Amino acid sequence: MTTGRTTPTKRADARRNEQVLLDAAAAAFVASGVEVPVRHIAARAGVGVGTIYRHFPTRADLVIAVYRHQVDACADAGPTLLAHADSPHQALSRWIDLFVDFLTTKHGLAAALQSDRAQFETLHAWFLDRLVPVCAELLQACVQAGQVRDDIEALELMRGVGNLCIGADERYDARRMVELLIAGLRATTQR
Amino acid sequence: MTTGRTTPTKRADARRNEQVLLDAAAAAFVASGVEVPVRHIAARAGVGVGTIYRHFPTRADLVIAVYRHQVDACADAGPTLLAHADSPHQALSRWIDLFVDFLTTKHGLAAALQSDRAQFETLHAWFLDRLVPVCAELLQACVQAGQVRDDIEALELMRGVGNLCIGADERYDARRMVELLIAGLRATTQR
């Protein structure tokens, strides 16, 4: 607006720092979970906290940036699975598997997504925006094939699956619980 | 040990304050959720925060005290339901209903139970200790009646149900998700 041409692109050090930050955050998330303090990430990256907040206005933006590729991959897998699976239900089931994989391998991510702390609302919203349409497409195909009851919304299913993935450990197998949920989803002739 | 008889019971003001605190906490939980700051509860009760911490060494102890009666009632309902229901599965289903009722009517309680914040671990442990045996008894009866698959632990089911109750609102009906989970629990002849 003011100059418009002095520095058309980000400064080299800023670009470098952004990548350093993403790497440091990813490492910190693995080491200490997604709730690791911002200060720790800054220290690991060798920068001040101010630098983090300039690149990523809020914690959630940083988490989103770190996991963006994986979430995108999960979203993209939906149509592919639908096209190649034996049945819509199999496609849905496999896609849910991918989603559960993602959530359970990221220490504390599922819990962070559902935490009612305001800082994570953006994160929550972004995940849903990105993945709900994909889930809805799969679900719709299942319903049309008569393989799944028709009174469940994609949003509801996603949130249910996400919730089930919270706090998985050796005594709580989230995948098995999700399996139960998906089994319960099947269209039932008996009632 | 030292005196042993000077003051056999708590002082009157302490007993009074404990009740005031329980009432204030219950009101604060309803008004602002279980994550309401300790300072707010203290202010509502008209006491200092120190007073809260003498009566309830940690937040979790206060939450436990507030909900103790309701949790006890839920635990007691297990055997009763089992004795009077048409089938073990019906008893289990109704008992889970009670549990879901409890969790969803307490704003944020389910989330607090699963939060990985250390302060809530005691709370989480207490809930499970109290309710898992009851659930196990119901589940066992269902399995023996051949109504439910036999490879699910009570702890796992409880945690799954608890997780599903997190963040219920007008767009996410936790009860319906739990219904799916319980439906998925049924013993299946097909595979």
Place this chain on the structure above:
DNA sequence: TCACGATACGGAGCAGCGTTCCGCTTCGCA
């Protein structure tokens, strides 16, 4: 090559959290 404005950085500081600590007050028995 260099000067200078735009850009980016670091970290002290703020507000809010749970929890601790200790000087003061109140209770209730002897």
Place this chain on the structure above:
DNA sequence: TGCGAAGCGGAACGCTGCTCCGTATCGTGA
């Protein structure tokens, strides 16, 4: 009624996410 024990209040501590601004660095036009 005196006095030791019990209880109370709230300042203070260490932690959090996040903001703000003086300082340092970059990169371009002269």
